[in-house]
Amino acid sequence: MSVEFFKRLGWFVALCLVQVLILNHIHLFDVAIPLLYVYFTITFRRGTPKWMILLWSFALGLAIDVFSNTPGLVSGSLTLIAVIQPYLLELFVPRDSAENLEASISTLGLGKFVIFCVILLMIYCLAFFALEAFSFYNWQYWLTCAGASLLLTLVLVMAIESVRAK
Amino acid sequence: MSNLLDFLRKYHHWLLFVLLEVVSVVLLFNYNSYQGSVWLSSANVAVGKMYELESDVTSFFSMTRANEELTLRNFYLERQVDQLRRLYTEVTHDTTVIERQELQFLSQYKLIPAKVVANTVHKPDNLITIDKGAADGVEVNMGVACGNGVVGVVYLVSEHYAVVIPALNTSMSRISCSIRNSNYFGYLHWNGGDPAIAFLEDVPRHARFKKGEWVVTSGYSSIFPSGVLVGQIEKVFNSADGLSYKLQLRLSTDFSCLRDVCVISDKRVGEQVKLLEAARDSMALTNRDR
Secondary structure, three states, X not given: OOHHHHHHHHHHHHHHHHHHHOHHHOOEOOOEOOOOOHHHHHOOOOOOOHHHHHHHHHHHHHXXXXXXXOOOHHHXXXXXXXXXXXXXXXXXXXXXXXXXXXXXXXXXXXXXXXXXXXXXXXXXXXXXXXXXXXXXXXXXXXXXXXXXXXXXXXXXXXXXXXXXXX | OHHHHHHHHHOHXXXXXXXXXXXXXXXXXXXXXXXXXXXXXXXOHHHHHHHHXXXXXXXXXXXXXHHHHHHHHHHHHHHHHHHHXXXXXXXXXXXXXXXXXXHHHHHHEEEEEEEEEEOOOOOOEOOEEEOOOHHHOOOOOOEEEEOOEEEEEEEEEOOOOEEEEEOOEOOOXXXXXXXXXXXXXXXXXXXXXXXXXXXXXXXXXXXXXXXXXXXXXXXXXXXXXOOOEEEEEEEEEEOOOOOEEEEEEEEOOOHHHOOEEEEEEEOOHHHHHHHHHHHHHHHHHHHHHO
């Protein structure tokens, strides 16, 4: 088991605990929920086998679902992001960069990293709230929730990134 | 053939993706299936233990307020019992009747105290997890109440934890209530939004009641004894078809800071349920023979 595996495991446990113990109870203005665990999928290195990204993300989603009593919700949305992430990362990396580049502010530059995160988070939030509200379909509420959660999560991701960059 | 194998080898992660998405969607749609969902819900031992540890820490901070509320409520109830006892003695000249009736009432019900370890109030379908399970005598469809009023009905039970459907659940909550001192009854509905407001529907138009009157459980289901507080009448609306009233209630239980609850186990429920089933079966038989 490599160092990389244990680092991934550490992030897995930390993000899962923070989400279920603290962030799941935050509902700003009744619409915004911070969804910090998507950061796990965003930071997969370029070149990791795609099946590994899928399995890790599915496992994290399932763990959070078991704690929040919503089986299938987070795992379904996170798997969707996991399949898109490697292809999207390829679009953003600068020419001749490292083979195992990890997406962050220092490697991609602030602007590109923000756009990368926004795209992934936007798809995630739209999928998450669409799956959640399956029974009562009210599209303005859906868009408001997705947009507000996107902004809140982006703020938290930027916070973590600025700490890691130091 | 080798082209096909090459294709599969190159794109095998898409197959994995489809497989994982199918699993997620199956989980999403099957959550209402009873057997499969016990281990995947928060009645799971590992999850329950973790929530228990967390709530031990957080409840420490709300201990003083809970104590004050309980002391006030105890004081109020003692005054009430005292006054009623004096009035009763004046009328019947019998001073031991309260003790005898108390023992008789309590012998039918067994109360299992429990603590809430996980709770939500903002979703349309909320669920509560408590730290008592099958090993402590909790069974599915037992009623759960707290010091201030009714909480809900037990839905799933594992060895040491249970998941309760509270009144704050738009799709599955069915608590039968009646207006205190009258026999008019209806079912409690919650439509989302404010966790302190719920509605009592199908109250007949000839019913007499006032705003501020208490609504309690009717005792018509085998789940709750009669008289457990539900809430106070706040506003009266006409129902959608105009044939009955819809009462807006302010719930007496504060769901957002729920900690100590009691599971009510009625010893005579088994007998009541069997009798009802026997009656239904015999009616079905007579209808068939006709």
